[in-house]
Amino acid sequence: MRERRAQPRPQDTPEAASGPAARVRVRDLVVRFGATTAVDHLDLDLEPGSFTALLGPSGCGKSTTLGVLAGLQHPDAGTVTVDDRSVLESPPEQRPVGLVLQKPLLFPHLDVARNIGFGLRMAGVPRSRERAEVADMVQRVRLEGLGPRRPHELSGGQEQRVALARALLRRPRVLLLDEPFSQLDPELRVEMRTLVRRLHDELGVTTLFVTHDREEAVDVADRVVLLDRGRVVGGGTPEEVYTRPATLATARYFGPVNEIAGRVADGRFWSVDGTVSVPTGTPAGPGVLVVRPESLQLAGGAVGPVAAANDVQVAVKEVRFAGTHLVVEAALADGTALRAHLPVGSPVVPGTSTRLVLPPDRCHVLGGER
Numbered sequence: 367m368r369e370r371r372a373q374p375r376p377q378d379t380p381e382a383a384s385g386p387a388a389r390v391r392v393r394d395l396v397v398r399f400g401a402t403t404a405v406d407h408l409d410l411d412l413e414p415g416s417f418t419a420l421l422g423p424s425g426c427g428k429s430t431t432l433g434v435l436a437g438l439q440h441p442d443a444g445t446v447t448v449d450d451r452s453v454l455e456s457p458p459e460q461r462p463v464g465l466v467l468q469k470p471l472l473f474p475h476l477d478v479a480r481n482i483g484f485g486l487r488m489a490g491v492p493r494s495r496e497r498a499e500v501a502d503m504v505q506r507v508r509l510e511g512l513g514p515r516r517p518h519e520l521s522g523g524q525e526q527r528v529a530l531a532r533a534l535l536r537r538p539r540v541l542l543l544d545e546p547f548s549q550l551d552p553e554l555r556v557e558m559r560t561l562v563r564r565l566h567d568e569l570g571v572t573t574l575f576v577t578h579d580r581e582e583a584v585d586v587a588d589r590v591v592l593l594d595r596g597r598v599v600g601g602g603t604p605e606e607v608y609t610r611p612a613t614l615a616t617a618r619y620f621g622p623v624n625e626i627a628g629r630v631a632d633g634r635f636w637s638v639d640g641t642v643s644v645p646t647g648t649p650a651g652p653g654v655l656v657v658r659p660e661s662l663q664l665a666g667g668a669v670g671p672v673a674a675a676n677d678v679q680v681a682v683k684e685v686r687f688a689g690t691h692l693v694v695e696a697a698l699a700d701g702t703a704l705r706a707h708l709p710v711g712s713p714v715v716p717g718t719s720t721r722l723v724l725p726p727d728r729c730h731v732l733g734g735e736r
């Protein structure tokens with residue numbers, strides 16, 4: 367493994383990066399640091415113009431993967447192609463890639479406009495063109511009026527806007543963002559990711575956004591890739607990873623989830639205390655039904671021993687007020703815990719039994735024993 371300098375590269379030429387959005391393919395990527403395997407046979411596909419979030423716990427290899435794409439890190443094995451051409455031997459400045467890091471790393475002695483335009487200036491672009499392009503970018507990232515300020519006169523969010531503008535001024539075909547907003551407060555984070563999404567949509571650049579914040583990933587990206595110990599362990603659209611995850615690990619990663627063991631037979635999922643219809647084609651046999659607490663609803667009818675529709679009978683154990691909803695802790699007859707988020711005022715009383723509806727379109731059955 368060879369390491370390259372971990373700095374933004376303002377000397378990059380705009381010509382190196384211009385053009386339409388790129389397709390990126392990573393195959394069998396391996397990066398080791400001594401005895402640590404940071405990236406372990408990783409495959410990743412970024413379609414032209416897509417917006418992908420790379421998500422996973424601390425140390426799972428997100429930044430290392432980004433470093434390889436940016437050319438800051440050389441892998442031990444594997445391939446990385448941009449539009450079917452290998453980029454692994456290209457130095458960072460010749461890759462069609464823009465990079466925004468957690469820390470903006472601006473030049474303290476240059477004002478905002480000069481920081482943004484640095485790359486163009488180094489490439490020998492005439493001053494008039496630099497001014498025009500910087501002015502356009504200043505507007506796109508909403509930094510109007512701040513061009514003459516120095517970095518120390520900016521807020522954290524404004525500094526990241528400058529870093530974003532600097533990366534985008536080169537018109538990269540791939541934009542890499544490594545937790546760019548993790549040091550900002552929550553409201554500003556939402557504003558900044560909305561800005562990034564808008565810029566992506568306007569400029570159509572293939573974007574890879576590294577974060578460990580699930581909500582951020584699901585909110586901003588078209589596709590989420592879940593990494594664990596250097597490997598891809600799940601992925602899909604935000605709706606898929608949330609509602610129809612391919613594995614229990616993915617289901618659990620995206621927040622609290624109920625897991626009910628049972629069997630699929632005759633187009634229905636049968637649990638110890640009720641049944642739910644399942645989509646045609648769901649394989650028969652043992653399975654685990656996964657459903658989020660907020661998807662459960664209180665059944666309207668009387669409690670009976672046999673579930674007629676898509677509901678289960680539960681014993682209510684505990685009810686907590688959570689401001690916007692009630693958190694109801696309940697259990698099936700076999701002791702399986704179920705959590706439901708129900709509207710405030712729902713008639714649920716600890717120590718009684720009730721029926722909870724499992725809306726089929728919010729349920730997903732994973733095959734196999736638990």
Ligand SMILES: Nc1ncnc2c1ncn2[C@@H]1O[C@H](COP(=O)(O)OP(=O)(O)OP(=O)(O)O)[C@@H](O)[C@H]1O
Pocket residue numbers: 399402403404422423424425426427428429430431578
């Ligand atoms: N330069 C390095 N030298 C030695 N080990 C490293 C180096 N860089 C990363 N690692 C190790 O490689 C693994 C992956 O690190 P990486 O920074 O890619 O993870 P990450 O998912 O980005 O984590 P975080 O969310 O905390 O930034 C970790 O175990 C880390 O300690």
